[in-house]
Amino acid sequence: MSNEFVARSLDEIRFWARIMKEHSLFLKLGFRAEDTQLIQEANQFYRLFESIENKANAYTVDTDPQTIRQFNEEVRQAATMIWAFKRKVLGLILRCELPGANNFPLLVDHVSREANYFRNRLGELNAGRLEPLPDAIIDENVFFLRIMADHAKFIGHLLDPSERKLVEQANHFSEEFDKLLFQARDLESMRPQSQTVPLLDQFLDQNRVSVKSLRDFKKTARDLIDACKIKSIIHPLLADHVFREAERFLFIIDMFENSLTGKPMASRQSLLFD
Numbered sequence: 001m002s003n004e005f006v007a008r009s010l011d012e013i014r015f016w017a018r019i020m021k022e023h024s025l026f027l028k029l030g031f032r033a034e035d036t037q038l039i040q041e042a043n044q045f046y047r048l049f050e051s052i053e054n055k056a057n058a059y060t061v062d063t064d065p066q067t068i069r070q071f072n073e074e075v076r077q078a079a080t081m082i083w084a085f086k087r088k089v090l091g092l093i094l095r096c097e098l099p100g101a102n103n104f105p106l107l108v109d110h111v112s113r114e115a116n117y118f119r120n121r122l123g124e125l126n127a128g129r130l131e132p133l134p135d136a137i138i139d140e141n142v143f144f145l146r147i148m149a150d151h152a153k154f155i156g157h158l159l160d161p162s163e164r165k166l167v168e169q170a171n172h173f174s175e176e177f178d179k180l181l182f183q184a185r186d187l188e189s190m191r192p193q194s195q196t197v198p199l200l201d202q203f204l205d206q207n208r209v210s211v212k213s214l215r216d217f218k219k220t221a222r223d224l225i226d227a228c229k230i231k232s233i234i235h236p237l238l239a240d241h242v243f244r245e246a247e248r249f250l251f252i253i254d255m256f257e258n259s260l261t262g263k264p265m266a267s268r269q270s271l272l273f274d
Contacts, residue, residue, distance in 0.1 A: 002065040009068050009125050013056040013075055015248060016118040020082055021049035022241050023111045027089065029235065030103035038089065045082050052078060072122045079119035086112035104157070110150045117143060134195035137256050141207055142184045144249040148214055149177035151242045155221065158238075160231035166221065173214050180210060200260055208253050215246035 028042035052075055059068065090108040092098050124130050131139060156170035187194045187203060222239035224230045257263050 003061050005065055005125065005128075006059075006063055006068045007061045009072050009122070010056055010059055010061070010063075012118070012121055012125070013072070014053065015244075016079075016114070016121075017049045017053040017056060017075065019114060019241070019245070020079065020118065021046055021053060022237060023086070023114070024049065024082070026235070026238060026241075027086070027103060027108070027111070030101055030107075032098065032101050035098065035101070041085055045085065048078055049082070069126055072126050076119045076122040076126075079115050079122065083112055083115035083119060086115060104154070106150060107154060110147070110154075113143075114147070133256070133259055134191070134200060137200050137204065137260070138184065138188050138191060138195070140252055140256070141203065142181065142188055144245075144252070145177055145181040145184055145207065147245060148211060148249065149174055149181055151218070151245070152177060152214065155218075155234070155242070158232055158234045160233075163230055163232065166230065169217060173217060176210055177214070180207060197260060201257070204253050204257050204260070208250065208257075211246060211249050211253065215243065215250060218243040218246055 024042045024046035028039050028046070031038050031042070055071070056075075059071070086108055089098075089103065090105060090112065093101065093103065093105050093108060130136065152170050152173035156167050156174060159167050159170065161167065184203070184207075187199070218239070221230070221234070222236070222243050225232060225234055225236050225239045
């Protein structure tokens with residue numbers, strides 16, 4: 001159990017610390033030149049999470065669990081700080097105090113939800129109170145389906161309007177994932193009666209199909225952006241960023257499927273919600 005705690009903690013931190021670091025960069029790029037204080041804060045968070053990422057990569061599964069427990073708490077505090085920064089920025093935007101800046105309010109809310117998810121996960125790991133599998137399946141899918149729906153909306157708005165076919169595809173994914181999110185919330189409101197193995201298995205299968213399609217679309221868009229073959233204002237790192245989050249969701253779905261039905265895992269260790 002101690003090795004699983006360490007491995008799971010490091011897996012979460014290695015993934016999400018990189019995400020938080022990149023959020024800092026994306027927010028900075030969206031500020032105006034005169035927003036020097038916000039730019040400085042974003043740079044500080046970039047350095048903080050880069051340091052956390054490097055530290056996490058230096059640990060191994062054989063690291064003392066107490067060391068990792070302390071590390072989790074340090075990282076949780078950092079995630080709380082960047083969450084507060086993101087909510088501050090959102091408030092400034094919604095009060096029209098950053099006219100001309102290029103961070104969508106939904107994007108800032110989106111990245112703050114991910115920071116909140118990250119800090120809550122670290123708290124749960126340290127407290128040893130991960131959700132039971134049926135609750136985790138529903139809650140994680142509600143969270144990630146909304147993330148995927150947001151991604152599709154961002155892509156559609158950041159592509160050049162002349163890329164009509166790609167914009168149409170992004171809008172299609174936005175509508176598809178909005179529908180999947182509503183279905184997930186219906187399942188959520190019907191629990192515990194909805195938490196049967198057949199229903200949850202079908203829920204995972206349906207979401208997997210859609211997430212794979214979106215993941216492939218993101219990969220194509222990323223590769224086209226890297227090759228300068230499409231017109232957009234999407235930063236190449238942002239294109240890779242949203243692709244990695246789709247990959248993460250697929251990995252989580254596979255782990256849930258394995259825990260629910262005993263099907264073999266296709267990748268990495270099965271550590272979630274046993």
